[in-house]
Amino acid sequence: MSAPWTRRARRAAAVLGALALWQVLAQFHVDLWLRFAQFPTVTETARAFARRLGTATYWQDVTESLTRIVTGFALAAVLGVAVGTAVARSPLVSDLCGPLLEVLRPIPAIALVPVAILLFPSNEQGIVFITFAAAFFPVTVATRHAVRAVTPVWEEAVLTMGGGRWRVLRSVVLPGALPGILGGLSVGIGVSWICVISAEMISGEYGVGYRTWQDYTVVDYPGVFVGMATIGLLGRLTATAVELTGRRLTHWVPRTAHGPGPAPAGRLRTPAGRATSGGPS
Amino acid sequence: MTGTGLTTAAPAGAPAQGLRLTVAGAVLGRPGAPVLHGLDLEVAPGEILTVVGPSGCGKSTLLRTLAGLLPPLGGRLSQDGAPLGGPSADRALVFQEDALLPWRSLRANIELPLAIRGLPRAERRARADGWLARVGLTEHAGRLPHRVSGGQRQRTQLARALAGRPRAVLMDEPFGSLDARTRAGMQELLVEALRGTRATVVFVTHDVDEAVFLGDRVALLGTGRVLDVPHPRERSAHDAPATVALRHEVLASLADAPTPEIL
Secondary structure, three states: OOOHHHHHHHHHHHHHHHHHHHHHHHHOOOEEOEEOOOOOOHHHHHHHHHHHHOOHHHHHHHHHHHHHHHHHHHHHHHHHHHHHHHHHHOHHHHHHHHHHHHHHOOOOHHHHHHHHHHHOOOHHHHHHHHHHHHHHHHHHHHHHHHHHOOOHHHHHHHHOOOOOHHHHHHHHHHHHHHHHHHHHHHHHHHHHHHHHHHHHHHHOOOOHHHHHHHHHHOOOHHHHHHHHHHHHHHHHHHHHHHHHHHHHHOOOOOOOOOOOOOOOOOOOOOHHHHOOOOOOO | OOOOOOOOOOOOOOOOOOOOEEEEEEEEEEOOEEEEEEEEEEEOOOOEEEEEOOOOOOHHHHHHHHHOOOOOOEEEEEEOOEEOOOOOOOEEEEOOOOOOOOOOOHHHHHHHHHHHOOOOHHHHHHHHHHHHHHOOOHHHOOOOHHHOOHHHHHHHHHHHHHHOOOOEEEEEOOOOOOOHHHHHHHHHHHHHHHHOOOOEEEEEOOOHHHHHHHOOEEEEOOOOEEEEOOOOOOHHHHHOHHHHHHHHHHHHHHHHOOOOOOO
């Protein structure tokens, strides 16, 4: 493996290279089947970005979009985990909700815009609903799988200590399923961004998605690129927040040396050695 | 290996009387797939009954049924004369596989049965620390299970089971995955740990030496026979004629036992 600074330098070079390519293509109005004639240059975009950062509208848009996504995603996380767990643990809930979920799941959340407009008195609630619907299904499905995959002997151990249904849920099922649930949350936050931006483009009054589309309609192309950069940065920010929270909560998962996390120092045994401790009698 | 290292006294409080476990004409197994037919067994309060039998003869099934995790398919099972019912804190189960919760430290694992019983935080902590000392794991108290050895995990499981002050401890080949030396140390640790309790113990193993060393009596599951152990829990008696004769008898009985249908 290369030294950390070489890798950092390589990453920086990749980003700078891409920006330089963009600058050249846009500045010289390159027209090689793909047309860059109308493209704003990096410098134009950067200037527009700097100008926007000084306006109240920009920050209002960012606040609006963040509020929508945080509200919708939080609702989806809570309800998704609750529904996923109930479906996995209770045959009754599984029979009642399972088929419904399977039919609703393939509908893209953005296709629910007409439904949202019919259902909710205000645009705002409609957009939050779309954001919620986008994250709800990945979270529910991931939770259902993760809960079903929890090692049965953990539950039996708690039962033979006199633990009841809620104790098993709190002390075994939820912590045991957490690594899988976090996978669903990571996917969910990504899909939520796609949907909040799309919904804002269709029916927003504020928000980063609304502003980006607005700039496009008034032929402010640097503004469009500022909007896209903003979406990218905010998306990265929220995804990282979910990822870091998740890693803190699942610090107990033995990670392999090839995994994304740093391997703990002084590890002699491989975690896999644990699973091979004798067959059942 | 720190050996038995039992330096502190047993946790305070009078231990509860061990349970009398009775199995009469029981049919055990999963619905549609019974593995034990017409089993009769009586375990006296406070005794250690070891159960040996060939693989697949239903040793684990018997323990899981006694723990209340698996309903019997027929016959009668009782504790102190009352029907057995579902899982309860009275009957702790120590698993062969690693049943520690991997996200809890060793201490937090031992605290779990105490939390379920509703003990206040300070008392939970004090009792767990007492058990950690008894099984020689004080310095590893804050570690997660996957950061300690297999023997240390089994010691934690043992401490966790006994910390809840069960009236019966059901042990399913708890030392089956350990190397010979660790295993001998664990057997002595178990004997020491049980000394402060009056719990009834049912200990399943396929190791005849272990069964003869630990048991007051040895039940041969394939045959329906139960043999008395002349010198229970005395290492020095390993080569005594009576002990040697008992081991031979156990081995001979197991050799005669009908081959189980499930392999």
